[in-house]
């Protein structure tokens with residue numbers, strides 16, 4: 001049997017946001033049974049596995065990123081048996097299953113927090129981050145919540161503040177407490193024993209806080225804000241020195257890795273939001289004793305330009321060593337890349353070349369549901385906004401609902417996501433209906449067909465899956481690099497612009513790879529790429 005232990009290295013992971021993928025029980029909200037029904041489609045893309053955003057018991061104030069029972073399924077999504085059925089079907093199709101673990105904070109409805117907040121002496125009194133007010137009654141320090149306001153909320157029972165990096169209903173666990181670390185590792189073990197293949201680790205660099213609760217310094221005047229959050233958010237005005245990425249985390253990640261190593265073939269991908277995200281990604285994934293992979297917001301919030309991409313890749317290459325990135329252009333937290341990068345441009349050609357670039361990078365890849373269709377960001381009217389983050393920073397930042405609207409399966413009422421006559425939890429974007437799966441399925445020129453061809457190209461070439469990456473000079477406007485492993489070397493060149501570009505090939509090439517649907521012209525050393533085209537050459 002083929003050794004599949006390292007399936008994740010260079011693997012492509014399809015992210016499913018359960019609320020919005022497929023509604024099997026007709027209540028307007030997606031569910032596990034709906035996902036199971038659509039796994040054949042997911043497998044047909046040619047991805048290696050799926051990452052399921054949270055489906056655990058939750059009051060859903062942050063749509064599942066506020067967990068009140070780590071070991072059960074929220075009735076909205078189904079039952080534990082539904083999850084087991086999903087897992088079995090995925091495995092029978094050769095798909096790995098990764099689930100989200102939101103262990104940095106819980107819901108305030110979690111029994112641990114209910115106990116902890118009762119008084120200052122209960123057995124879980126120190127499981128969360130409690131601190132006395134300053135003498136004038138104000139919060140213990142200047143830390144801010146990403147979702148608005150102070151990171152501290154006062155609790156009258158204890159007459160203390162508790163820490164929350166996100167909503168007030170998402171209290172932060174105190175990872176300095178060994179019982180907390182153990183309890184979360186035990187929760188993870190539960191899912192590993194059930195057969196999951198890995199975890200996406202929410203806010204993996206937020207687990208520890210500075211035990212002395214020192215104030216964060218402001219971003220110095222004239223210096224760039226570096227955190228991957230909307231500019232309108234005052235959270236970006238501080239340097240996050242003390243509230244995240246604390247050194248103690250490294251030891252915990254080693255403990256976590258030891259657990260994963262008991263289950264060969266399992267993996268982790270951590271989410272990193274940090275002032276130096278690429279350095280943190282390198283630190284957390286190097287050495288083979290902490291995380292397997294991590295992703296940052298460098299491409300998720302990126303402006304579009306070959307120069308920017310080159311700069312990110314160069315910076316990461318310098319730091320990387322044996323670190324292993326996971327790249328993503330879209331997910332459930334950011335504006336869809338087709339809009340962010342390709343707004344007002346060719347809505348079919350642009351997403352294809354963006355995906356071609358993504359699937360050619362060194363590292364693993366997360367592909368967000370609907371990205372394979374080239375979906376644009378949905379416009380959600382203010383009165384339908386669900387995301388609490390969107391309500392706080394409106395109108396400068398409209399929140400994350402625009403990338404979370406239901407998946408269009410057919411060009412029909414509600415995109416075939418839910419039963420006719422049922423109102424989905426977020427409106428289906430009508431501009432997405434002509435891009436529905438059924439409309440693209442058999443069209444060779446569609447983004448969906450291109451996605452399948454590109455994933456087939458990637459998996460047919462070990463250099464594209466696991467090779468090193470070396471940037472090459474193909475001029476300012478184009479992006480070019482060589483991927484290399486064993487005796488396979490492939491030059492990849494991308495024209496992400498809407499104009500034809502010409503360059504002199506920096507190295508001699510032999511034949512061009514084909515079967516991907518892109519076009520180019522070559523005249524000796526001169527390569528001409530029409531708008532939004534890519535080319536791959538064997539060296």
Ligand code: NOJ
Nearest residue numbers: 062065102166202203333
């Ligand atoms: C990151 C998740 O991706 C986001 O959706 C969530 O709101 C925060 N972490 C808090 O858990």
